[in-house]
Amino acid sequence: MASEAQSEGLVFHPMDQFIVKPLFGGDAVGMVTITNVTLWMALTVLAVTAMFVLGTRGRAIVPTRAQSIAELGYGFVHKMVEDVAGKDALKFFPYIMTLFLFIVFSNFLGLIPSAFTTTSHIAVTAVMAMAVFITVTVVGFVKNGAGFLGLFWVSSAPLALRPVLAVIEVISYFVRPVSHSIRLAGNMMAGHAVIKVFAAFAPLILMSGIGVLVTPLSILAIVAMYGLEVLVSFIQAYVFTILTCVYLKDALHPHH
Amino acid sequence: MELAAAAALGKYIGAGLACMGMGGSAMGVGNVAGNFLAGALRNPSAAAGQTATLFIGIAFAEALGIFSFLVALLLMFAV
Numbered sequence: 001m002a003s004e005a006q007s008e009g010l011v012f013h014p015m016d017q018f019i020v021k022p023l024f025g026g027d028a029v030g031m032v033t034i035t036n037v038t039l040w041m042a043l044t045v046l047a048v049t050a051m052f053v054l055g056t057r058g059r060a061i062v063p064t065r066a067q068s069i070a071e072l073g074y075g076f077v078h079k080m081v082e083d084v085a086g087k088d089a090l091k092f093f094p095y096i097m098t099l100f101l102f103i104v105f106s107n108f109l110g111l112i113p114s115a116f117t118t119t120s121h122i123a124v125t126a127v128m129a130m131a132v133f134i135t136v137t138v139v140g141f142v143k144n145g146a147g148f149l150g151l152f153w154v155s156s157a158p159l160a161l162r163p164v165l166a167v168i169e170v171i172s173y174f175v176r177p178v179s180h181s182i183r184l185a186g187n188m189m190a191g192h193a194v195i196k197v198f199a200a201f202a203p204l205i206l207m208s209g210i211g212v213l214v215t216p217l218s219i220l221a222i223v224a225m226y227g228l229e230v231l232v233s234f235i236q237a238y239v240f241t242i243l244t245c246v247y248l249k250d251a252l253h254p255h256h
Numbered sequence: 257m258e259l260a261a262a263a264a265l266g267k268y269i270g271a272g273l274a275c276m277g278m279g280g281s282a283m284g285v286g287n288v289a290g291n292f293l294a295g296a297l298r299n300p301s302a303a304a305g306q307t308a309t310l311f312i313g314i315a316f317a318e319a320l321g322i323f324s325f326l327v328a329l330l331l332m333f334a335v
Contacts, residue, residue: 015333084308179319186322193329239315242308 012200014193018120037124040116044106052101073101077241084245085252092248095135099128100241107188107233111226120188122181129181132244140251151254180243187236191229198222267331274328281321288313 023034052073055066063071077097081089103119110117118124140148152169154162201218205211257265292310296303 015329080308179316182323182326183315183319186319186326189329190322190325235311235315239311242312243315246312 012197014196014200017116017192017196018189020121036116037118037121040109040118041106044102044109044118047105047109048101080242081245084242085249089245089248089252092135092139096241096244096248099132099244100237103128103184103237103240104234107237108230110188110192111229111233117188117192119184120192122185125181125185126177128184128240129177132180132247133177136244136247136251139248140254143252144254148251148254151250176247180240184236184240187232191225191232195222195225195229198225267335271328271331274324274331277324277327278321281317281324284317284320285314288317 020029020035020037022029023036023039026033029035051066052070055064055070058064058067060067074097077100078090078093081093081096085092106119107117109115110120140151144150152166152173154165154169157165198218198221202215202222203211204218205215288310292303292306292313295306
């Protein structure tokens with residue numbers, strides 16, 4: 001970038017933390033290369049397995065700590081699916097629970113310093129959002145046949161307006177996977193990039209006198225942003241899951 | 257001014273302009289949360305059932321701010 005040649009101290013690359021690198025040497029990332037993304041996705045799966053499979057292995061009536069957390073998580077998502085999408089959506093509960101757990105654990109693991117957040121890549125979230133979109137559309141057509149198109153025909157509007165509203169509804173239906181994926185990826189990338197930018201200001205005390213003022217403020221800012229990131233990590237996983245439930249409800253009951 | 261310098265100038269000015277979109281998103285999120293708070297203080301027992309709607313509303317409003325931040329980041333680091 002042009003700034004590197006002209007500025008003489010503060011050169012930082014906050015987006016370097018999102019680069020996908022092969023784990024075992026080399027530079028080329030092909031189709032089946034083991035990369036740092038692979039490692040962190042594997043760690044996510046291991047963490048989910050450790051908490052849910054190993055934690056509930058005892059099946060105690062009075063639950064242990066891990067079993068209690070696993071039961072709370074299960075009840076939380078189960079209640080969400082049942083309340084938002086209805087009782088007949090419960091056969092999609094395993095899929096929605098998988099989505100929720102993967103995103104939550106992936107977001108939280110990315111908060112470990114020098115870790116990699118797999119959900120900050122649009123490649124990861126776009127696949128999840130496309131899978132949700134295709135699932136919901138196929139389910140809608142299989143269950144309702146051509147009646148699924150009633151989703152776009154707003155019968156509570158005046159007859160003259162309905163074609164216009166139908167076009168708008170179709171466009172907003174196809175924009176759903178776009179916003180679904182970018183919301184998660186953007187939130188994760190933005191949070192981590194801001195933390196990195198504040199972290200770049202933190203060692204300023206070593207470089208110039210103004211650092212005595214800037215360094216404590218930037219460290220406070222890092223702490224505050226980190227707390228916000230913990231909250232956002234959970235909320236974004238919750239929002240992804242509840243929007244999946246809302247789209248599923250639209251597919252199962254497409255009457256306005 | 258040669259082309260590379262003009263492109264860099266346009267990039268940085270564009271990134272700064274894109275960040276103005278986040279002000280609108282902040283107003284939107286505050287609007288949603290404030291209206292929820294006003295309604296919840298009027299009818300506290302009905303508020304618990306609507307927290308899901310609150311979070312969905314906040315997420316939709318915030319997403320557009322994230323889109324504008326994404327444009328700024330893309331201009332700064334990926335163009």
